[in-house]
Amino acid sequence: MxxxxxxxxxxxxxxxxxxxxxxxxxxxxxxxxxxxxxxxxxxxxxxxxxxxxxxxxxxxxxxxxxxxxxxxxxxxxxxxxxxLAESDGKLHPIQEAFVEEHGLQCGFCTPGFLIAIYELLESDPSPSEEAIRDVLGGQMCRCTGYQSILRAVHSAAAKLGAARSASATPGA
Ligand code: FES
Ligand code: FES
Incomplete structure (x- = not known):
């Protein structure tokens, strides 16, 4: 043995x-x-x-x-x-963007996309189209189609940017 x-x-x-x-x-x-x-x-x-x-x-x-x-x-x-989600169940802005932009169907690939996009937006809050496509190219989805995922990344970047601006504004 x-x-x-x-x-x-x-x-x-x-x-x-x-x-x-x-x-x-x-x-x-x-x-x-x-x-x-x-x-x-x-x-x-x-x-x-x-x-x-x-x-x-x-x-x-x-x-x-x-x-x-x-x-x-x-x-x-x-x-x-x-x-990613908060302890009270509130979704992370990237998760919200996936829901709103229909960035998933079966959801099998979604955890990996969310983590990869989280890493991207942490290091580059306003990524270029090329940088986003580069990250998405490393993740496989066989049912959603990448256009809606791409839209979700843009939306998530905007949401996170707005949240940052709001927290940086005194009295916001
Ligand atoms: S299960 Fe790890 S890369 Fe596919
Ligand atoms: S949502 Fe089904 S594999 Fe991506």
Whole structure:
């Protein structure tokens, strides 16, 4: 029988919550999030780094969690799609924009798109059309059509920009 490597203890923060867990070295981050932490919003499609459905933020950078081992996330701060909405259930502006612009149909790909777009808008609040298309090109959707997703990104950027201006205006 093949030898099973001993489980290792990892500590990490996911959506602001600290976790400590024993994981087998071969467990992917995607499987750990879904099976170990019950954060099933992270979807697994291709399992080899192509579709982007499994994207999560690790220390602020979007990664494909099917290509990363859970043990590699030891000590990291993660955000999954569950971390986007506020605790009272209010959707994040990117999520609102997806709803309003019909940026999804079946929704399978949506968590990965939301995370990738979140990363883009955090680093570049007013991205060029080319920069947006570049990010969307790394995510696969087989049923919505990319035009509505593109509109959703523009709308989300405008919403976030308006929110920033409002919070920067004294007395707003
Ligand atoms: S499931 Fe990870 S990239 Fe497709
Ligand atoms: S909404 Fe169905 S795959 Fe994208």
């Amino acid at each position: 093949p030898e099973v490597a001993a489980a290792r203890k990892i500590r990490l923060k996911v959506n602001g919550v600290a976790h400590e867990a024993l994981v087998e070295p071969r467990t992917t981050l995607a499987d750990f999030l879904r099976g170990g932490l019950a954060l099933t919003g992270t979807h697994v499609g291709c399992e080899h780094g192509v579709c982007g459905a499994c994207a999560v933020l690790v220390d602020g950078t979007a990664v494909r969690s099917c290509l990363m081992l859970a043990v590699q996330a030891d000590g990291a701060e993660l955000m999954t799609v569950e971390g």
